[in-house]
Amino acid sequence: xxxxxxxxxxxxxxxxxxxxxxxxxxxxxxxxxxxxxxxxxxxxxxxxxxxxxxxxxxxxxxxxxxxxxxxxxxxxxxxxxxxxxxxxxxxxxxxxxxxxxxxxxxxxxxxxxxxxxxxxxxxxxxxxxxxxxxxxxxxxxxxxxxxxxxxxxxxxxxxxxxxxxxxxxxxxxxxxxxxxxxxxxxxxxxxxxxxxxxxxxxxxxxxxxxxxxxxxxxxxxxxxxxxxxxxxxxxxxxxxxxxxxxxxxxxxxxxxxxxxxxxxxxxxxxxxxxxxxxxxxxxxxxxxxxxxxxxxxxxxxxxxxxxxxxxxxxxxxxxxxxxxxxxxxxxxxxxxxxxxxxxxxxxxxxxxxxxx
Amino acid sequence: xxxxxxxxxxxxxxxxxxxxxxxxxxxxxxxxxxxxxxxxxxxxxxxxxxxxxxxxxxxxxxxxxxxxxxxxxxxxxxxxxxxxxxxxxxxxxxxxxxxxxxxxxxxxxxxxxxxxxxxxxxxxxxxxxxxxxxxxxxxxxxxxxxxxxxxxxxxxxxxxxxxxxxxxxxxxxxxxxxxxxxxxxxxxxxxxxxxxxxxxxxxxxxxxxxxxxxxxxxxxxxxxxxxxxxxxxxxxxxxxxxxxx
Numbered sequence: 193x194x195x196x197x198x199x200x201x202x203x204x205x206x207x208x209x210x211x212x213x214x215x216x217x218x219x220x221x222x223x224x225x226x227x228x229x230x231x232x233x234x235x236x237x238x239x240x241x242x243x244x245x246x247x248x249x250x251x252x253x254x255x256x257x258x259x260x261x262x263x264x265x266x267x268x269x270x271x272x273x274x275x276x277x278x279x280x281x282x283x284x285x286x287x288x289x290x291x292x293x294x295x296x297x298x299x300x301x302x303x304x305x306x307x308x309x310x311x312x313x314x315x316x317x318x319x320x321x322x323x324x325x326x327x328x329x330x331x332x333x334x335x336x337x338x339x340x341x342x343x344x345x346x347x348x349x350x351x352x353x354x355x356x357x358x359x360x361x362x363x364x365x366x367x368x369x370x371x372x373x374x375x376x377x378x379x380x381x382x383x384x385x386x387x388x389x390x391x392x393x394x395x396x397x398x399x400x401x402x403x404x405x406x407x408x409x410x411x412x413x414x415x416x417x418x419x420x421x422x423x424x425x426x427x428x429x430x431x432x433x434x435x436x437x438x439x440x441x442x443x444x445x446x447x448x449x450x451x452x453x454x455x456x457x458x459x460x461x462x463x464x465x466x467x468x469x470x471x472x473x474x475x476x477x478x479x480x481x482x483x484x485x486x487x488x489x490x491x492x493x494x495x496x497x498x499x500x501x502x503x504x505x506x507x508x509x510x511x512x513x514x515x516x517x518x519x520x521x522x523x524x525x526x527x528x529x530x531x532x533x534x535x536x537x538x539x540x541x542x543x544x545x546x547x548x
Numbered sequence: 549x550x551x552x553x554x555x556x557x558x559x560x561x562x563x564x565x566x567x568x569x570x571x572x573x574x575x576x577x578x579x580x581x582x583x584x585x586x587x588x589x590x591x592x593x594x595x596x597x598x599x600x601x602x603x604x605x606x607x608x609x610x611x612x613x614x615x616x617x618x619x620x621x622x623x624x625x626x627x628x629x630x631x632x633x634x635x636x637x638x639x640x641x642x643x644x645x646x647x648x649x650x651x652x653x654x655x656x657x658x659x660x661x662x663x664x665x666x667x668x669x670x671x672x673x674x675x676x677x678x679x680x681x682x683x684x685x686x687x688x689x690x691x692x693x694x695x696x697x698x699x700x701x702x703x704x705x706x707x708x709x710x711x712x713x714x715x716x717x718x719x720x721x722x723x724x725x726x727x728x729x730x731x732x733x734x735x736x737x738x739x740x741x742x743x744x745x746x747x748x749x750x751x752x753x754x755x756x757x758x759x760x761x762x763x764x765x766x767x768x769x770x771x772x773x774x775x776x777x778x779x780x781x782x783x784x785x786x787x788x789x790x791x792x793x
Contacts, residue, residue, distance in 0.1 A: 265650065274759055283736040294745060296650060296731045310628035311649050412758040419760075438760045472628060472647065 263292040264477040267303035267312035269383055270410035272460070275434040275504050277497050284493060285484045291477045299410070301381030307331060307463075310470030314478040316485075318383035318428070318460045324521035331470075332463035334479065336486050337518040339494050339505040340459040342447025343387055346415070346432055347373075347424035349442050355424075356444045361453045362395035364445045369397030369404075374423035376414050379406025383458075388426045391455060415439060428458050430504035437500050449506075459508070461518070462486075485509065562734070565744040566752050567771065573652050573730075573748060574720040577659035578667075581719075582712055584660070585667035590697055593675035604672070610665025615658075619725030622658040623649065626729065650731035652746055658725040667715035674707020675700060706787050713783045720776055723750035749775070 272278050273295055282293040296306060300317040307315045308331050316338065317323060326332045345355065345364055353373040355364040368375050377399065378385040392399050405423070407414045411431040418425040419439040429447060446452035462485055464478035484490045486509035494507040588607075592600065626649040627633045635645040648654045678700045686696040701708070726732075730746035732755065737743050744752070749772040756765030 270758065279736070279742070283740045286736060287738070292735055294650070294731075294733045294735055296733060311633070410758045412760060416757075416760040435760055470628060472645070 262474055262477065263294050264314065264474055264481055265294045265296055265312045266314050266316060266481065267296045267298060267306045268316040269300050269303060269318060270297055270412065271318065271384070271428045271431045272316055273297040274410065274412045275430045275497075275499060277430070277494070277505060280497050281485070281490065281493055284490070285481060288484065289477070289480050291474075291480065293481075297410075299378070299380045299382030300386065307465050310465065310472055312465065313474045314462065314464045314481055316460060316462045318458055319386045320459065320461065320522065322383075322386065323461050323463060324523070326463060327521050330468075331466055333466045334482060335461055335463045335519055336482055337508050337515065338460045338462050338485050339491075339507045339509070340457065341429045341505050342449045342452065342458050343384065343426055343456040344429050344432060344443045344447050344452070345424060345445035345456075346418070346427050346441040347444050348422040349440060351444060352422075353424065358445050359451075359453060361391050361445055361455050365391055365395040365399075366397040368424055369395075369399065369401075372401060372403040374418075374421055375399070375404050376418045376421070376423045376425040377404060377406045378411065378414050378425075379408050380410075382411070384411060384426060384428055387456075387458070391426070394455070415441065430499075433502045433504055434499040460505070559741055562742045562744065563771070566734075566747055566749055566768075567775065569652065569744045569746065570720060570748040570750075570772070570775065573655045573659060573726070574716060577656045577719050578663055578712060578716045580656065581660045581663040581667050581715055584664050585671055585711070585715070586701075586708075588664075588668045589672040589675055590701075592672055593700070594693070594697060607665050607668050607672070611669055613662065613665065614724070615662055615722045616724035616728065618658050618661050619728035622654060622661065622725065622729045626654050626657070649729065650733060650746060652730070654729040655726045655746060655748075658729050659719040659722060662722055662725065663715035663719045666718045667711045670711035670714050671704070671708050674704040674711065677707065678703045705790055709783050709787045709790075713780055716779055717776065720772070720779075721750065723748075723754065727751050727754065 266278075266282075268278065274297075278293075278295055282295065285291070286293060296303070296312055298306065300319045300322060303312070303315050303317050304322055304326050306312045308326070308329075315326075315332070323332070323335065327335060345361060347353070347355070353364075353368045353371045355367050358364040358367070377388055407417055409417070411427060412435060414425055415427055415432065415435050416439065417423075419441050424444070425441075429449065432441075432443070445456075447456035447458070448454050462482050464475060464482060465473045467473055467475035485494075488510060491507035491510050494505050495503065497504060592603065624630050625632050628645065628647070628649070633645045633647060633649055635643050637643070648657070682703055683696055683700060686699040691699065726746075726748055727750075730748070730751065732747050732751040733745040734742050734747045735745050747755075749768055753765045753768050753772075756762070756768065
């Protein structure tokens with residue numbers, strides 16, 4: 193299934209290599225080179241890592257019943273890594289399960305793309321709309337809520353746009369646009385960038401003009417740059433708090449954690465890659481990671497993590513009452529009797545052999 | 549002072565592992581590139597064929613090829629969706645995928661693509677600069693073609709060392725492609741120490757810039773400079789020895 197997808201016509205479109213024969217030649221050359229390289233071992237510095245895989249090979253899946261095999265590639269956002277949270281959580285996971293975590297720190301958009309391609313085992317991201325699309329397209333299974341904080345609008349202390357204390361994020365953005373105060377956008381399709389664009393969409397102003405600058409960088413980079421040029425930006429509270437002691441920017445519009453507008457909410461979700469779509473992923477380890485993050489111990493560690501004396505993330509996986517909406521896309525309406533009947537018929541038609 | 553601060557920032561193990569990954573990847577890449585480049589430049593230096601100028605132009609263009617484009621191309625090649633990562637078929641033959649993305653091997657592939665044109669171009673001009681009379685003399689002395697080639701290589705050896713050093717410079721200072729295909733991964737080992745898996749000095753500096761730890765980033769840059777200086781010093785010693793002998 194996945195192998196056919198790889199050699200399908202869309203591969204041509206993506207790589208832009210024109211003729212099929214040329215592509216074949218390149219493929220052959222590439223594989224030859226890659227195999228030669230795979231042969232030359234480069235001596236990892238201990239730790240039992242093989243530098244190569246995720247516990248399974250292209251052919252056959254995990255191959256062992258133990259979750260203590262191989263490595264787990266976690267595609268995640270800069271906010272979970274740059275705050276130091278993953279540096280705290282991953283060693284706990286590793287010592288419990290014996291699985292080496294390899295964090296791949298990208299924006300949410302890039303992390304989801306990596307997982308779509310089957311190049312990561314699991315994603316930990318913060319953009320519910322993109323997460324839902326990832327689920328709907330079949331690339332992810334078993335989504336769980338993990339934690340949340342909120343976004344804040346930060347800017348220079350002297351507040352040239354005069355947005356301090358506003359209770360509406362869209363109004364604050366509109367004021368920044370009207371006064372043409374410098375605003376730095378991540379511009380990298382990250383969760384923060386997606387949220388920022390949503391706010392612009394809902395505000396009366398449009399982000400056009402030389403005052404609106406895309407950095408194309410991570411949250412920390414962008415905060416540092418805003419600090420240098422005296423500009424405003426949208427930041428997740430976690431990264432802002434972890435950098436607070438190094439920069440002069442202050443919060444002008446609070447998020448919902450401190451009575452700010454609800455649009456600035458920032459929930460994080462974890463989604464393993466669907467092993468039926470990508471049979472090379474380390475699904476067992478991915479589920480172990482979900483289990484760890486949403487366990488009482490993992491949730492407690494998230495809640496206890498602080499930087500500059502402040503709690504950065506609030507765990508929300510544990511709840512006595514059911515929270516069904518975390519498992520499915522938020523607009524999922526597949527619970528009618530008719531849909532359930534059709535789904536069951538689909539399983540019977542596709543899974544049960546004809547001669548059963 | 550900066551060094552002491554650097555060590556207290558991450559621990560010696562992290563710094564050493566980052567330096568080792570940097571050296572491993574760049575040296576292996578330069579080694580492989582040198583073999584490929586020598587084969588190309590020897591062929592081009594001794595054989596005349598149609599379109600030779602075109603090939604030279606392509607190689608010289610490759611010297612300035614943007615590393616991020618190389619990184620992206622290698623990513624597509626090695627991704628689970630690409631021919632190497634996901635396997636491919638030639639007629640009835642099916643080849644399984646090899647998982648190389650986000651490994652040091654992937655970084656070597658992209659650095660090779662970047663270094664080969666540099667080494668080829670510089671070594672080719674070194675070979676072409678060797679006096680014609682030397683070739684004639686070697687032929688006249690009854691040498692086979694291989695003997696002549698070896699004689700020319702011997703004469704051009706200083707230029708070849710320069711070529712290899714230039715290739716190393718291109719590989720070790722490069723950040724765009726190794727960031728994309730390596731993933732800039734550092735892991736925590738059993739004892740909780742941060743250890744580089746695919747993080748080089750250059751990509752480690754990008755993280756420090758993101759964190760606003762500019763001083764630490766500069767300190768890492770100094771380490772990188774020292775490393776490049778050391779390798780070039782070794783190259784110069786080798787070159788000087790050759791001149792004296």
